[in-house]
Amino acid sequence: MELKLPPLAETGETLTGAEIAIRCLQEEGVEYVFGYPGGAVLFIYDAIFNQKKVKHILVRHEQGALHAADGYARATGRPGVALVTSGPGVTNAVTGIATAYMDSIPLVVITGQVPTRAIGEDAFQECDTVGITRPCVKHNFLVKDVNELAITIKKAFHIATTGRPGPVLVDIPKDVSQQSARFHYPDKVHLRSYAPVAKGHSGQIKKAMQLLLEAKRPMIYVGGGAVLGEASHEVTELVRLLDFPCTNTLMGLGSFPASDKRFVGMLGMHGTVEANMAMQNCDVLLAVGARFDDRVIGNPAHFAAGSASRKIVHIDVDPSSISKRVRVDVPIVGHVKDVLTELLALLKAAKEKPDAAALAAWWDQIGAWRAKDCLKYDRASKIIKPQFVIEKLWEITKGGAYVTSDVGQHQMWAAQFYRFDKPRRWINSGGLGTMGVGLPYAMGVKLAFPKADVACVTGEASIQMCIQELSTCKQYHLPVKVLNLNNRYMGMVRQWQEFFHGNRYSESYMDALPDFVKLAEAYGHVGMRIEKPADVEGAIREAFALKDRLVFLDIITDQTENVFPMVPGGKGMSEMILAEDL
Amino acid sequence: MRHILSILVENEAGALSRVAGLFSARGYNIESLTVAPTEDETMSRMTIVTTGSDEVVEQITKQLNKLVDVVKVVDLSEGRHIERELMLVKVRASGKDREEMKRTADIFRGRIIDVTDKSYTIELTGTTDKLDAFLEALDKGAILETVRTGVSGIGRGEWVLKA
Ligand SMILES: Cc1ncc(C[n+]2csc(CCOP(=O)(O)OP(=O)(O)O)c2C)c(N)n1
Ligand SMILES: [Mg+2]
Numbered sequence: 001m002e003l004k005l006p007p008l009a010e011t012g013e014t015l016t017g018a019e020i021a022i023r024c025l026q027e028e029g030v031e032y033v034f035g036y037p038g039g040a041v042l043f044i045y046d047a048i049f050n051q052k053k054v055k056h057i058l059v060r061h062e063q064g065a066l067h068a069a070d071g072y073a074r075a076t077g078r079p080g081v082a083l084v085t086s087g088p089g090v091t092n093a094v095t096g097i098a099t100a101y102m103d104s105i106p107l108v109v110i111t112g113q114v115p116t117r118a119i120g121e122d123a124f125q126e127c128d129t130v131g132i133t134r135p136c137v138k139h140n141f142l143v144k145d146v147n148e149l150a151i152t153i154k155k156a157f158h159i160a161t162t163g164r165p166g167p168v169l170v171d172i173p174k175d176v177s178q179q180s181a182r183f184h185y186p187d188k189v190h191l192r193s194y195a196p197v198a199k200g201h202s203g204q205i206k207k208a209m210q211l212l213l214e215a216k217r218p219m220i221y222v223g224g225g226a227v228l229g230e231a232s233h234e235v236t237e238l239v240r241l242l243d244f245p246c247t248n249t250l251m252g253l254g255s256f257p258a259s260d261k262r263f264v265g266m267l268g269m270h271g272t273v274e275a276n277m278a279m280q281n282c283d284v285l286l287a288v289g290a291r292f293d294d295r296v297i298g299n300p301a302h303f304a305a306g307s308a309s310r311k312i313v314h315i316d317v318d319p320s321s322i323s324k325r326v327r328v329d330v331p332i333v334g335h336v337k338d339v340l341t342e343l344l345a346l347l348k349a350a351k352e353k354p355d356a357a358a359l360a361a362w363w364d365q366i367g368a369w370r371a372k373d374c375l376k377y378d379r380a381s382k383i384i385k386p387q388f389v390i391e392k393l394w395e396i397t398k399g400g401a402y403v404t405s406d407v408g409q410h411q412m413w414a415a416q417f418y419r420f421d422k423p424r425r426w427i428n429s430g431g432l433g434t435m436g437v438g439l440p441y442a443m444g445v446k447l448a449f450p451k452a453d454v455a456c457v458t459g460e461a462s463i464q465m466c467i468q469e470l471s472t473c474k475q476y477h478l479p480v481k482v483l484n485l486n487n488r489y490m491g492m493v494r495q496w497q498e499f500f501h502g503n504r505y506s507e508s509y510m511d512a513l514p515d516f517v518k519l520a521e522a523y524g525h526v527g528m529r530i531e532k533p534a535d536v537e538g539a540i541r542e543a544f545a546l547k548d549r550l551v552f553l554d555i556i557t558d559q560t561e562n563v564f565p566m567v568p569g570g571k572g573m574s575e576m577i578l579a580e581d582l
Numbered sequence: 583m584r585h586i587l588s589i590l591v592e593n594e595a596g597a598l599s600r601v602a603g604l605f606s607a608r609g610y611n612i613e614s615l616t617v618a619p620t621e622d623e624t625m626s627r628m629t630i631v632t633t634g635s636d637e638v639v640e641q642i643t644k645q646l647n648k649l650v651d652v653v654k655v656v657d658l659s660e661g662r663h664i665e666r667e668l669m670l671v672k673v674r675a676s677g678k679d680r681e682e683m684k685r686t687a688d689i690f691r692g693r694i695i696d697v698t699d700k701s702y703t704i705e706l707t708g709t710t711d712k713l714d715a716f717l718e719a720l721d722k723g724a725i726l727e728t729v730r731t732g733v734s735g736i737g738r739g740e741w742v743l744k745a
Contacts, residue, residue, distance in 0.1 A: 130596060131599070134596075134599065134600060134603055135603060135607050138650070139650040139651075142595075142596075159650060191650070192653060192745055193591075193592055193650060193651055193652055193653040193745075194650050318648070319644045319647070320641060320644035320645050320647075320648055323637070323640065324641060327637075
């Protein structure tokens with residue numbers, strides 16, 4: 001890669017590779033490194049030991065390090081940093097790297113490697129890190145020369161945080177971390193082969209404005225790109241200015257306030273009737289930082305057929321997200337924030353206004369879909385309903401908590417019932433759907449925002465995938481609140497088996513569960529079991545009142561509850577199963 | 583549809599595997615792939631022949647452009663271009679067939695570059711079509727071994743692909 005180096009500072013100190021690595025992190029303003037030591041990174045751990053600026057968080061499993069760094073990045077918008085050793089350290093980290101990659105989260109992952117002379121000899125704890133991680137990183141590097149280390153780390157931060165963000169890995173052989181070089185950290189890097197587009201095409205933005213003004217049945221569909229691109233302010237202004245309906249994807253929740261009446265809820269496989277029907281039937285669709293994925297629009301052919309004359313405007317920073325699954329009419333490649341700013345200026349200056357009568361009729365239609373009340377559940381139940389728990393959590397935290405989740409039914413209920421008004425508050429694995437992220441995500445968030453309420457909504461199966469991190473929470477005093485929606489089932493698996501596999505609950509029952517209360521206590525935390533609906537509110541209040549303790553609420557919920565609505569895999573968006581259909 | 587993609591990549595270890603990995607991970611076809619350094623030794627140039635609908639080839643181009651090591655991608659088949667492939671064929675050439683074999687090679691402007699009393703090794707360059715036609719013109723049983731480089735392509739006229 002060609003780069004224009006600024007003149008080398010004559011005074012550059014001579015440092016070891018390990019010291020250089022840590023100095024680079026300091027220069028980048030990195031607060032926390034999540035990691036786990038081992039042979040190949042011992043020099044780097046020495047360098048960590050000798051300084052105070054960058055704080056190291058010792059996790060209990062490398063997967064936890066990656067997820068915690070990822071959670072930190074999702075909540076703050078700053079890159080998360082993780083450090084692991086070669087071989088098994090790397091392979092343990094892969095799930096976390098892939099999770100971040102699928103959701104475009106900026107991470108810089110530093111990995112130790114066996115000494116350069118041993119590479120390729122099947123040395124102890126050697127693995128082809130660059131090869132193993134290549135398909136799940138935005139980019140990766142193997143640094144073979146200590147003189148290249150600082151510039152490589154600079155490139156890693158640059159690539160991770162610009163354009164469509166993503167994880168970047170820097171593999172450092174042990175001898176490179178031991179050798180010395182002059183340290184100079186450049187302010188800037190230029191890569192001729194990497195120049196993400198920033199500014200959207202003005203002509204295209206004009207076309208988009210025209211389409212929006214002509215719409216009779218408009219819809220605004222906002223995804224995780226609006227969160228990553230810090231565009232929620234512009235999204236909100238646009239939706240309110242036009243008075244159009246707005247939906248968010250699972251990854252976009254919070255980019256438009258859920259409390260606004262123009263919000264029609266999340267869309268997709270477990271989206272609301274009003275969101276999915278409006279998507280299917282609109283005549284002009286504005287997609288912002290979203291990618292029309294399978295869990296969102298279901299079957300693309302069915303979607304395309306839904307409204308033959310539908311025109312689609314798609315704004316995204318990544319050209320490859322545009323026209324990948326759905327042909328769009330007005331593609332706009334650029335930073336969503338900048339494009340929306342330009343679009344807003346045009347709309348405000350335009351003489352035409354949207355057709356008020358058509359819009360009123362469209363809102364009536366949406367009102368009729370809304371009246372289905374597709375998220376209703378049995379509020380009089382004597383068994384705790386999971387939806388009720390989330391509603392209480394929302395109420396008690398006044399909608400202002402950071403909510404992390406794992407993967408399964410509980411995740412969908414959290415997404416549906418915790419009404420996020422702000423971006424970066426809803427922290428979950430949307431793309432890879434990785435069970436086990438919830439607790440380490442909460443750790444990363446709590447470190448970033450020690451004063452904020454942080455809740456981890458999880459299930460009894462998911463929480464056991466990274467339960468060891470309860471120990472990390474103890475060590476670093478991370479008083480997050482775990483809400484374990486314990487249905488004694490891999491509920492989402494059970495739901496699919498109920499719907500599509502003739503009630504054959506093959507291996508989805510969670511037998512031999514631990515006593516979570518005792519388990520929490522064994523790790524030095526507070527545990528509580530809640531079995532009655534009447535006790536839910538008090539328990540959640542108590543948990544948040546215990547400001548400096550991690551509280552694990554083991555909430556025994558209805559085993560038979562299912563997530564509705566549901567668009568079965570491969571079906572169209574309007575082919576939803578509702579609770580009342582069964 | 584057949585497309586010929588010309589790609590400039592950084593001459594970095596691993597650049598080839600990133601490109602090849604992209605094709606296999608996303609299920610794109612590779613009919614042939616050639617790569618070698620260019621006049622600027624910091625870069626290599628690849629020619630990839632692929633097939634797919636226009637939508638698929640558009641995605642391939644976008645995905646290639648996203649790779650950090652990829653400097654430039656063009657679809658040569660969108661414009662006027664020249665493509666060439668080199669093939670070496672070892673054929674049976676004994677007795678009365680020996681003369682006939684030489685004549686066939688001549689017709690295709692092939693050159694005989696190695697000889698034994700029972701065989702010829704013929705060098706042939708041209709489009710993929712022409713090389714295929716040559717092989718078809720030979721008696722199947724006469725072909726002992728073939729090796730082809732895959733297509734290299736370049737745009738016609740003064741236009742050049744550069745970083
Ligand atoms: C690492 C991993 N393995 C398997 C799955 C498939 N999977 C999706 S949801 C689920 C069950 C989750 O159970 P639980 O955590 O109890 O949540 P619930 O659905 O019961 O709320 C499984 C196994 C996954 N998403 N991630
Ligand atoms: Mg469960």
